[in-house]
Amino acid sequence: MTQTGIRPGTAQQQPATPSGTTDPRRSLLLLMAVATGLSCAGNYVAQPLLDLISRDLHLGSVLAGLVVTASQAGYALGLMLLIPLGDVLDRRRLTVLLFSATALFLTVSALAPSGPVLLAGTVLAALTSVGAQVVVAHAAALASADTRGRVVAVVMSGVLLGGLLARTAAGGLSELGGWRTAYWVLAVLMAVAAVVLHRKLPQLAVTAELRYPALLRSTLALLREEPVLRRRALLGALSLASYSVQLTALTFLLSGSPYHWSAPAIGLFGLVGAVGVVTMTFAARLGDRGHAQKVTGGGAALLVTGWLLLLAGQSSLFWLAIGVVVLNVGQQAVLNSSQTVLYALRPEARSRINSAFMTSFFLGGALGSALASVVWAAAGWTGVSTLGAALAAGALAVWTWERTR
CATH class of the missing domain: 1.20.1250.20 (MFS general substrate transporter like domains)
Incomplete structure (x- = not known):
């Protein structure tokens, strides 16, 4: 244990990729882009489903609208409180933890028997969905200086497409099995993403030591x-x-x-x-x-x-x-x-x-x-x-x- 109380990851660590060395493989970049898209999708999945959610859980329009607000608030908190941890903790482990937590909280939303439970699941899922931004920072660290912009663009495209496509996909899935179906499908996909990222995401050495x-x-x-x-x-x-x-x-x-x-x-x-x-x-x-x-x-x-x-x-x-x-x-x-x-x-x-x-x-x-x-x-x-x-x-x-x- 270091004097700061935070133990950096040690197994299979590599130094950050210096300029002129091999950049992340396309398959890895694609995986990271898909993963970030899935992570961010949860913040938009409720938007086309508010009417269905309101009728099923007997919510007023104001409380139903708070589901979207709760998602925005949770994500903002995650950006402030969780993203900095990527400088002192092994980003691979942090990513897997956040993706797993998001899958869990999406499951809470899928099972929600009432509006307050749905709001709690939404806030917590949004809070941990900032794992997508941890992946973006990790991609930047893996890239050489002369290709970093391109690498970040590929991974960030997943973030942006996840937000765009989530609304359309949620509406289609709701036609198959109600509004909860979209949450169930996304929870399963996030759990799978956590497992794949644990196996495929490289580890990098941690240099900062701060409580x-x-x-x-x-x-x-x-x-x-x-x-x-x-x-x-x-x-x-x-x-x-x-x-x-x-x-x-x-x-x-x-x-x-x-x-x-x-x-x-x-x-x-x-x-x-x-x-x-x-x-x-x-x-x-x-x-x-x-x-x-x-x-x-x-x-x-x-x-x-x-x-x-x-x-x-x-x-x-x-x-x-x-x-x-x-x-x-x-x-x-x-x-x-x-x-x-x-x-x-x-x-x-x-x-x-x-x-x-x-x-x-x-x-x-x-x-x-x-x-x-x-x-x-x-x-x-x-x-x-x-x-x-x-x-x-x-x-x-x-x-x-x-x-x-």
């Missing part, structure tokens, strides 16, 4: 000590806030005049955003070649452009679809290039840096969603488009400020 309270303090200290982290955290928060405005308000637009779409049709339209995931690897390759700053600026500019197109989409499905694609491409470019920049700062503190950045990132997303609902009620799609463009312009301004520094 847990000091670990959390050091995460906050990194924000104080690293101006690049502060700027990227603000840039990321503004970019996801802008993107989340679209995610929230798009449902309002498509369900009303002139579209009058059904909920399943709106869910399928959301898959248009998957195009942004496809472009992540291209943006990552540019970042690996030393153009991360340009990729970020281009991504922020695309966010602004996307909102101009979305404004025209109020009465044109064509421009609405194009705007959604452009917004997704811009968002993924900003996210991936920011991670490329940040993972190069302090290799021994990657998990804490990821914790600080992703917490800010998702808090920005929550703010964007909340503002979108308020602005939609007051000013409709025009007001929402103005809000989204203003937030995107803020991200572009932060990038310009960073360039001058």
Whole structure:
């Protein structure tokens, strides 16, 4: 036992992959991408099922809506409280533990006899679902410096696709056996993923030695000590806030005049955003070649452009679809290039840096969603488009400020 009270993993450890050595095999990257997608899917599985859950458990609309809020709150807590552990514990063991715990808590939700039990299972499953971010940091550590952006992009594509596909899959599974079926299937898949990751995920040496309270303090200290982290955290928060405005308000637009779409049709339209995931690897390759700053600026500019197109989409499905694609491409470019920049700062503190950045990132997303609902009620799609463009312009301004520094 070390003097810090934390015993780093020792068996089969390897040093982090230095520049110029062999990167993770494609099969391993695919496994990590699928695993992160499954882990994040649990945070979205309830969204298309709220009506079914409400009727089965006799919940009011407010309590049913809290299931989504509980998922967001649990994930934010996990980002703050669990992700930093990746710097002091063997990430493979931490990943397996978190994936196993998520499978357990999804089972609790599947068996839930009442709303409070479902809320408890949802919060705990979301809390441990940050195992996906532990896998992302592990992928960055396994990669060489000149391919790290591409490797992270491949694994992060699983995170993003998991969120996009979970809604559609949950709706389909509910038709087969009710709303609980989606939870059961995901719980089983998470348990299988935990076993496979235990067998296939490489171990890496742990260098940091900190007790847990000091670990959390050091995460906050990194924000104080690293101006690049502060700027990227603000840039990321503004970019996801802008993107989340679209995610929230798009449902309002498509369900009303002139579209009058059904909920399943709106869910399928959301898959248009998957195009942004496809472009992540291209943006990552540019970042690996030393153009991360340009990729970020281009991504922020695309966010602004996307909102101009979305404004025209109020009465044109064509421009609405194009705007959604452009917004997704811009968002993924900003996210991936920011991670490329940040993972190069302090290799021994990657998990804490990821914790600080992703917490800010998702808090920005929550703010964007909340503002979108308020602005939609007051000013409709025009007001929402103005809000989204203003937030995107803020991200572009932060990038310009960073360039001058």
